[in-house]
Amino acid sequence: MKKAKRLSAGQVVLGFFLLFITLTMLVPLLNILAKSFSSPLESPLMGGLTIFPKDVDFINYKIVFSHPILVPALINSIIITVVGTVVNIVLTTTAAYVLSRPKLTLKGPIMVFLIIMMLFDPGLVPEYIVVQQLGLMGSKWSVILVTAVNVYYLVIMMRYFEKVPLSIVEAATIDGASHLQMLFKIFYPLSKAGVATITMFYAVVRWNEYFRAGIYLTRKSTDTVLQVILRQFVVLGDTVSIIGQQNVFDYNVMARVDYDALKGATIIVAIIPILILYPFVLKFYAKDVFSGGIKE
Amino acid sequence: MDKDLLPNRKHTYWQRIKSERVLYLLLLPTLIFFILFRVLPIINMRLAFFQFRSRGNWPFVGLKYFRIIFSSPGFKQILGNTLIISFMKYILLFPAFVIFALMLNEVRSFRFRKYVQVVSYLPHFLSWVVIAGIWISSLSLAGGVNQIMAFFGRDAVDFMTDREKIRWILMICEAWRSMGWDSIIFYTAIIAISPTLYEAAEIDGANRMQIIRNIILPALVVPMITMFILNLGFFLNAGFDQVFNFSNQAVESTIDILDTYIYRIGIEGGQYSLATAVSLIKGVVGVVLVWSTHIFAKRVSGTGVWS
Numbered sequence: 170m171k172k173a174k175r176l177s178a179g180q181v182v183l184g185f186f187l188l189f190i191t192l193t194m195l196v197p198l199l200n201i202l203a204k205s206f207s208s209p210l211e212s213p214l215m216g217g218l219t220i221f222p223k224d225v226d227f228i229n230y231k232i233v234f235s236h237p238i239l240v241p242a243l244i245n246s247i248i249i250t251v252v253g254t255v256v257n258i259v260l261t262t263t264a265a266y267v268l269s270r271p272k273l274t275l276k277g278p279i280m281v282f283l284i285i286m287m288l289f290d291p292g293l294v295p296e297y298i299v300v301q302q303l304g305l306m307g308s309k310w311s312v313i314l315v316t317a318v319n320v321y322y323l324v325i326m327m328r329y330f331e332k333v334p335l336s337i338v339e340a341a342t343i344d345g346a347s348h349l350q351m352l353f354k355i356f357y358p359l360s361k362a363g364v365a366t367i368t369m370f371y372a373v374v375r376w377n378e379y380f381r382a383g384i385y386l387t388r389k390s391t392d393t394v395l396q397v398i399l400r401q402f403v404v405l406g407d408t409v410s411i412i413g414q415q416n417v418f419d420y421n422v423m424a425r426v427d428y429d430a431l432k433g434a435t436i437i438v439a440i441i442p443i444l445i446l447y448p449f450v451l452k453f454y455a456k457d458v459f460s461g462g463i464k465e
Numbered sequence: 466m467d468k469d470l471l472p473n474r475k476h477t478y479w480q481r482i483k484s485e486r487v488l489y490l491l492l493l494p495t496l497i498f499f500i501l502f503r504v505l506p507i508i509n510m511r512l513a514f515f516q517f518r519s520r521g522n523w524p525f526v527g528l529k530y531f532r533i534i535f536s537s538p539g540f541k542q543i544l545g546n547t548l549i550i551s552f553m554k555y556i557l558l559f560p561a562f563v564i565f566a567l568m569l570n571e572v573r574s575f576r577f578r579k580y581v582q583v584v585s586y587l588p589h590f591l592s593w594v595v596i597a598g599i600w601i602s603s604l605s606l607a608g609g610v611n612q613i614m615a616f617f618g619r620d621a622v623d624f625m626t627d628r629e630k631i632r633w634i635l636m637i638c639e640a641w642r643s644m645g646w647d648s649i650i651f652y653t654a655i656i657a658i659s660p661t662l663y664e665a666a667e668i669d670g671a672n673r674m675q676i677i678r679n680i681i682l683p684a685l686v687v688p689m690i691t692m693f694i695l696n697l698g699f700f701l702n703a704g705f706d707q708v709f710n711f712s713n714q715a716v717e718s719t720i721d722i723l724d725t726y727i728y729r730i731g732i733e734g735g736q737y738s739l740a741t742a743v744s745l746i747k748g749v750v751g752v753v754l755v756w757s758t759h760i761f762a763k764r765v766s767g768t769g770v771w772s
Contacts, residue, residue: 191584197603217609264495267488274481286503288752292744294731295509317498348487377592384732396594403598404710436598443590459579
């Protein structure tokens with residue numbers, strides 16, 4: 170006797186438990202979003218579980234997008250993310266192309282070198298001194314170049330390139346294709362998912378970078394990136410430098426804004442690029458993970 | 466015998482490399498990167514045995530900085546914090562990742578499962594600054610957690626400045642951030658199990674728990690070992706970014722770890738040699754840990770981390 174799908178008690182308990190876990194992730198985010206869109210008179214009174222804005226107001230976002238420190242930081246973040254990701258992709262894919270050639274004579278020693286580089290972390294100060302020695306202090310290139318290649322992503326890329334059929338490569342070689350032509354006309358098109366995956370990963374890491382920007386880009390207050398300002402404001406609770414000493418004294422619009430809601434708006438601005446990239450990450454990387462069904 | 470008849474291996478080896486020169490040219494930018502930003506820092510690690518000077522030669526001081534480190538009472542506390550936090554995150558929390566994958570696999574509704582996956586993978590992609598911002602807000606006196614506690618008649622707690630609770634908060638936050646994404650390795654191993662195994666078990670009349678114990682868990686042994694070894698490699702790190710963003714004066718002494726110590730004495734305090742000496746100890750221990758567990762795991766199960 171086969172019964173139509175009826176939920177067992179176990180399924181219900183499991184469902185509620187997993188729902189609870191996802192709510193611990195969704196509710197805080199929606200709460201921050203709701204507060205950031207509420208008027209400064211309402212938002213301080215909203216609890217931590219409210220997910221709908223009260224008396225919708227864009228004041229927090231107006232402040233963020235006209236702020237003398239936040240706006241340059243946002244622009245710097247975008248520049249470092251775009252240029253940095255391009256540097257990442259160019260270096261990683263060319264290196265993966267070379268190292269995925271099956272008969273490369275020096276492949277063994279180079280791979281050993283890379284694995285040692287991956288395993289052994291020289292630490293913060295030795296790297297800091299190199300950035301000083303190279304005169305990169307205060308330049309965006311410090312942050313961009315220090316993390317130019319990630320060995321894990323290089324290995325992922327090699328796995329994709331190794332799947333390109335040798336017959337195609339040989340045919341192209343006979344036709345006299347150069348290595349760069351090979352890379353652009355054969356390897357990129359045939360490994361689209363792989364290139365897309367590491368592009369997303371690199372871009373996310375670039376956008377989220379705060380630590381190196383915080384120690385290398387300290388010359389001027391307008392040198393730094395959004396995540397560093399966010400840390401100063403949200404984590405260290407430094408409201409004065411964000412609001413501005415003068416505004417605090419004058420007790421004008423800036424000083425009367427709800428700091429928590431303004432922090433919320435800054436957090437939301439820092440999350441938006443991630444939310445834009447996230448569907449693509451799921452599409453290219455985690456695609457197979459969604460297909461599995463229950464087997465009984 | 467004629468000399469020319471013997472194959473000249475060395476000659477052909479160099480000729481092969483020469484014929485591949487365009488490939489090495491393509492690899493050159495990446496190699497330059499590694500030499501500048503990985504090899505040069507490794508050479509700079511000699512600073513642990515020298516006194517730093519911004520100009521001129523660094524005078525050799527032997528083991529001076531190591532003696533300072535090992536004789537300072539603060540270092541023992543920091544090493545202890547590091548090991549405790551790592552133990553909580555990488556060993557105590559370890560089953561949670563496996564259990565999450567098992568639970569996900571038990572969900573029957575395809576749409577609900579996809580919803581859980583999409584939401585639970587997201588925190589992995591948020592920056593630690595953003596995560597700290599969200600947690601500080603949720604755990605504040607007026608935050609959501611205290612609101613729920615008030616509903617059950619409990620007094621409000623300022624979690625982020627509570628020395629007793631902060632390590633548990635770090636552990637739970639680690640679960641919150643990584644449970645979804647890090648369980649993928651286990652979940653893919655589960656969905657790769659052949660359906661014939663389940664059919665055979667059903668014919669034998671096995672119930673769900675028996676299927677989990679006898680079919681699913683054995684399939685997870687290899688990914689568990691891989692994950693465990695990788696975690697051991699991070700044991701002296703204990704998750705710098707999290708501690709760095711969750712720390713404050715009230716709780717610093719209980720969650721100060723090696724990497725925050727290195728940052729404080731090295732970058733903030735300018736004691737380059739002392740910080741480098743701590744990094745050197747950390748680096749060497751880390752490599753020994755990964756290498757030895759790799760060899761151990763390879764001998765036991767035939768699977769190491771990288772080959």
